[in-house]
Amino acid sequence: MDDETVEWWEYDDAAEMAAAVAGDIGFIIESAIDARGGAVIALAGGKTPLPIYEKLAAAKIDWKRVTIIPGDERIVPLGDPLSNVTALAKAFLPKGARVMPIVPTATPDYKAAGRSADALMQDLHWPLDLCLLGVGADGHTASIFPGPDFDEALNGPKERRALGVMPEPMPKDAPVPRVTLSLAAITTARALMIAVTGKDKRKVIEDAIKQGPSSKYPIGRVLAEAELPADIHWAP
Numbered sequence: 001m002d003d004e005t006v007e008w009w010e011y012d013d014a015a016e017m018a019a020a021v022a023g024d025i026g027f028i029i030e031s032a033i034d035a036r037g038g039a040v041i042a043l044a045g046g047k048t049p050l051p052i053y054e055k056l057a058a059a060k061i062d063w064k065r066v067t068i069i070p071g072d073e074r075i076v077p078l079g080d081p082l083s084n085v086t087a088l089a090k091a092f093l094p095k096g097a098r099v100m101p102i103v104p105t106a107t108p109d110y111k112a113a114g115r116s117a118d119a120l121m122q123d124l125h126w127p128l129d130l131c132l133l134g135v136g137a138d139g140h141t142a143s144i145f146p147g148p149d150f151d152e153a154l155n156g157p158k159e160r161r162a163l164g165v166m167p168e169p170m171p172k173d174a175p176v177p178r179v180t181l182s183l184a185a186i187t188t189a190r191a192l193m194i195a196v197t198g199k200d201k202r203k204v205i206e207d208a209i210k211q212g213p214s215s216k217y218p219i220g221r222v223l224a225e226a227e228l229p230a231d232i233h234w235a236p
């Protein structure tokens with residue numbers, strides 16, 4: 001994928017970005033409900049998207065028709081401050097959405113956690129209607145990280161939707177093993193959106209796009225493989 005197949009959307013600040021991205025996601029959800037009677041979306045973990053979720057949760061949507069999974073999860077107990085699904089549940093469970101943990105139990109065997117997440121995914125309607133991604137300053141996205149599971153995340157069998165990942169090196173802000181959607185599950189989504197803030201992440205994404213399919217950055221691999229143009233939302 002090159003510059004012509006991603007579209008950048010720039011905002012003055014994070015609040016303006018949150019309102020716009022929440023509007024876009026709301027539209028995607030409503031279109032999916034119209035077309036298929038329900039929506040299945042994967043939302044990013046981390047801190048950047050929290051204002052987006054606050055805005056989105058306030059939208060008038062038939063939430064009981066919406067299934068939300070985290071696009072990746074840290075292997076920690078539910079309720080832990082690092083738990084991505086816990087943040088999603090806080091925003092969307094009160095609205096009536098089905099918020100599905102992909103790591104319901106913090107098992108010490110991260111590969112087994114990945115296999116059980118993959119099995120849980122079979123109960124969902126595929127492909128995803130939307131995958132919203134964040135990006136780390138090291139170029140990771142979802143929980144696709146360099147390390148022993150990198151190749152499996154990028155090149156595993158197409159039907160493998162989730163897997164366990166041991167990041168190497170460990171990310172400082174959440175240094176725990178992860179479960180992530182595979183590149184195949186992410187790139188087949190009907191809509192792919194990225195929301196990031198800050199000059200550093202912007203530079204990483206620009207470099208990743210330039211590097212193309214052999215990018216050293218996970219986000220570069222995802223963008224190179226994406227079946228549809230990705231919308232990249234950015235605020236300083």
Ligand SMILES: O=C(O)[C@H](O)[C@@H](O)[C@H](O)[C@H](O)COP(=O)(O)O
Pocket residue numbers: 044045046047048049072073074084133134135136140141142143174
């Ligand atoms: O669970 C995770 O760690 C993520 O989903 C991850 O891919 C995140 O999006 C980036 O690390 C950015 O995180 P911040 O938004 O907190 O910078």
